[in-house]
Amino acid sequence: MTSIDSWIEAHARFTPDKPAIRFDAETLTYRDLARAVGEVAGLLRDGHGIGRGDRIAYLGTNAPDVVVLLFAAARLGAILLPLNWRLAPPELAHAVTDSGARLLVHQPDFAEAVADMAGAGAPVPRLVSDPARGGLAVLAAGGSRVAAEAATGTLADPLLLVYTSGTTGRPKGALMTxxxxxxxxxxxxxxxxxxxxxxxxxxxxxxxxxxxxxxxxxxxxxxxxxxxxxxxxxxxxxxxxxxxxxxxxxxxxxxxxxxxxxxxxxxxxxxxxxxxxxxxxxxxxxxxxxxxxxxxxxxxxxxxxxxxxxxxxxxxxxxxxxxxxxxxxxxxxxxxxxxxxxxxxxxxxxxxxxxxxxxxxxxxxxxxxxxxxxxxxxxxxxxxxxxxxxxxxxxxxxxKNVIISGGENIYPAEIERVLGEIDDLREAAVVGVRDPQWGESPIAVVVPRSPETADPAAVLARFDGQLARYKQPKSVVFVQELPRNALGKIKLDKLREIAEDALRPPSEKN
The missing domain is CATH 3.40.50.12780 (ANL, N-terminal domain)
Structure with a gap:
């Protein structure tokens, strides 16, 4: 079965001079990209011992290297692990050690994070690639090349290992073939x-x-x-x-x-x-x-x-x-x-x-x-x-977001759609908090556009005629920002803590 790097080879035959990747002032045509894939595959195989099933971690912002590594890994039957550069070094170290990565390719700007990762238990061989200097395509130029005809990867092989962000617990690596x-x-x-x-x-x-x-x-x-x-x-x-x-x-x-x-x-x-x-x-x-x-x-x-x-x-x-x-x-x-x-x-x-x-x-x-x-x-x-x-x-x-209040299912997304129509709010989210009478009650946690628009009564009034009474938020909590993880997803456990703390009577607060 042909590996997906054949896409690039085919376009290099049909439209060799067409731009494939543009990045800053650099342009890689499909001919250039095909050459880079073959030469980087050679660098990985002959310079770093990468073969079928081996994991290659990449730490850096968007650059042609991501694309070149993906198709070079496909040619070798290897697996690319793109790391979330927004994570802290211990979180990055978890992904690298959990995956058993054989090599870490990283941009120079992340050298300090990589050093911290090593201190956190992820001392893997590394290769520094600077996108401002042409990246891996320049590093591998003129070296050994793995030709498309010599590809060992197949469509059945795993190719991507992406760690799920999750809102609680440690991320898991999801495979894609x-x-x-x-x-x-x-x-x-x-x-x-x-x-x-x-x-x-x-x-x-x-x-x-x-x-x-x-x-x-x-x-x-x-x-x-x-x-x-x-x-x-x-x-x-x-x-x-x-x-x-x-x-x-x-x-x-x-x-x-x-x-x-x-x-x-x-x-x-x-x-x-x-x-x-x-x-x-x-x-x-x-x-x-x-x-x-x-x-x-x-x-x-x-x-x-x-x-x-x-x-x-x-x-x-x-x-x-x-x-x-x-x-x-x-x-x-x-x-x-x-x-x-x-x-x-x-x-x-x-x-x-x-x-x-x-x-x-x-x-x-x-x-x-x-x-x-x-x-x-x-x-x-x-x-x-x-x-x-x-x-x-x-x-x-x-x-897992469903709020059960008085035996009724309440979907926070329905409430958030109404909140999203309020111009005075920058962003909003809804979470369920414990309620001694109803089991749970929906609470809106919102970011106002200005202190002058932080009016809970005005926010609650917008739900009249929009949602059934039992679905409407019982309270509005104003915050400066919503808690988010590295991928921008709202951290629901932290949001719930914020809501519960805001609603706690003053006598119960420290």
């Missing part, structure tokens, strides 16, 4: 109508499957051009859209909000964008509408680290009445909603389960966690949705 990356790309191509004429702007971090696999690897499958930004910055992103004229980009809710609230938003040139993909969590409708009103369609994609992530999605041809839905099961993915293991009825809320080649085969060295995540071969997402009569999926909430 080469075949899974290919299937995910096919889903993404179907979702967005991707062709070789497209130009993708990647601003999300490629240590996460959202930045790597919603548009970047699918674009390279079809022979499109990818422009990389080292990291997201609202002003740079708006400037990059105007200057590079991309047709596609991926933005999560936090980055959508950052662009909309930036001073340059009103005059930003977005004309080149034919659509934006978004996901990662329940997306506030106001954020999507802000782009739609500027003439840029927004498509929602649903998935997780363990699913590629592209599993359920919208398409440009979807009916406008489906605004706010997460779409339909992907071209190469099956989906269902279950309640206590049985199929849910149309309109009944249950857990999303997925099956397909894009789904993880399991967690690294975690057989119990792998077994717990599957039911009869279906991956249990832990997310809740309903399917309407047209087969459209509507996200409701995380299963």
């Amino acid at each position: 080469q075949s899974g990356v290919r299937t995910n790309a096919l889903n993404a191509i179907h979702m967005q109508g991707l062709t070789s004429r497209d130009h993708v702007l990647t601003v999300l971090p490629m240590f996460h499957v959202g930045g790597l696999n919603i548009q970047t690897t699918p674009a390279l499958y079809v022979g499109a051009t990818v422009t990389l930004e080292a990291r997201f910055h609202p002003a740079r992103t708006l400037e990059a859209i105007a200057r590079h004229r991309p047709s596609l980009t991926v933005l999560v809710p936090a980055t959508l909000a950052a662009l909309i609230s930036h001073a340059d938003w009103a005059g930003a040139d977005l004309a080149s964008l034919r659509l934006i993909a978004t996901g990662s969590s329940d997306v506030p409708h106001a954020l999507m509408r802000a782009f739609i009103e500027r003439g840029v369609p927004v498509l929602q994609v649903y998935g997780a680290t363990e699913t590629g992530p592209v599993s359920i999605y919208q398409r440009p041809c979807d009916d406008p009445s489906e605004f706010g839905a997460i779409g339909r099961p992907g071209l190469h993915t099956r989906a269902r909603v279950t309640v206590d293991g049985r199929p849910a009825r149309p309109g009944e809320i249950g857990e999303i389960e997925l099956k397909g080649d894009n789904i993880t085969p399991g967690y690294w060295n975690r057989p119990e966690a792998t077994q717990a995540s599957f039911r009869d071969g279906w991956f249990r997402t832990g997310d809740l949705a309903l399917v309407d009569d047209n087969g459209v999926y509507w996200f409701k909430d995380r299963l």
Whole structure:
């Protein structure tokens, strides 16, 4: 079976001079990229003893090295472990030691973190690669080369090992095979109508499957051009859209909000964008509408680290009445909603389960966690949705987020959608706290735009006529910021502590 590095070789034959990767002032054509993949594979094999099944960790911001390493690893049958550079050294050390990485490739800016990682128990051989000096392509230039015909990797081989961020507990490494990356790309191509004429702007971090696999690897499958930004910055992103004229980009809710609230938003040139993909969590409708009103369609994609992530999605041809839905099961993915293991009825809320080649085969060295995540071969997402009569999926909430108050299920996402429509709030989240009468009660924890808008009565009044009385938050807690992990996800355990502490009577506080 041919490994996925064959994509790059094929485009180097058909369109050798076409830009594949643009980064700062550097451009790698498909010919350049194919050469770099072969030479870096040679450097890894002959210089560092990397072979089938070996793990290569990468610590750095977005750069061509990520792409080159991915396809070089595929050629060798090795596994790429992209590390989240926002994590603390002990957290990084956990991923490196848990994975048993044979080599750590890192950018010079992370030398101190790497030294701290070694002190935390992760002293692995390392290779420093500077993107400002051409990265691995320059380091490996002129050395031994692993030709495409000599590839030892296959589609069945694991290729990516991505550690889930999680909101509690230690992260687990989710595996993705080469075949899974290919299937995910096919889903993404179907979702967005991707062709070789497209130009993708990647601003999300490629240590996460959202930045790597919603548009970047699918674009390279079809022979499109990818422009990389080292990291997201609202002003740079708006400037990059105007200057590079991309047709596609991926933005999560936090980055959508950052662009909309930036001073340059009103005059930003977005004309080149034919659509934006978004996901990662329940997306506030106001954020999507802000782009739609500027003439840029927004498509929602649903998935997780363990699913590629592209599993359920919208398409440009979807009916406008489906605004706010997460779409339909992907071209190469099956989906269902279950309640206590049985199929849910149309309109009944249950857990999303997925099956397909894009789904993880399991967690690294975690057989119990792998077994717990599957039911009869279906991956249990832990997310809740309903399917309407047209087969459209509507996200409701995380299963673990459900608040049971007086025997009724309350979904925080429903409350958060109302809060997201309040202009005086910068961001908001809802959590359940213990209630002696009802068992649990929903509490809104919100960040006001200014101290003058911190009016709990005004916030609560917005729910009148919007949600049933029992679903409405019982209290509003104002904070300066919401607690988030390194990937920007809200830390629900910490949020609950904040809410409980704010509601505790003064006599019970220290």
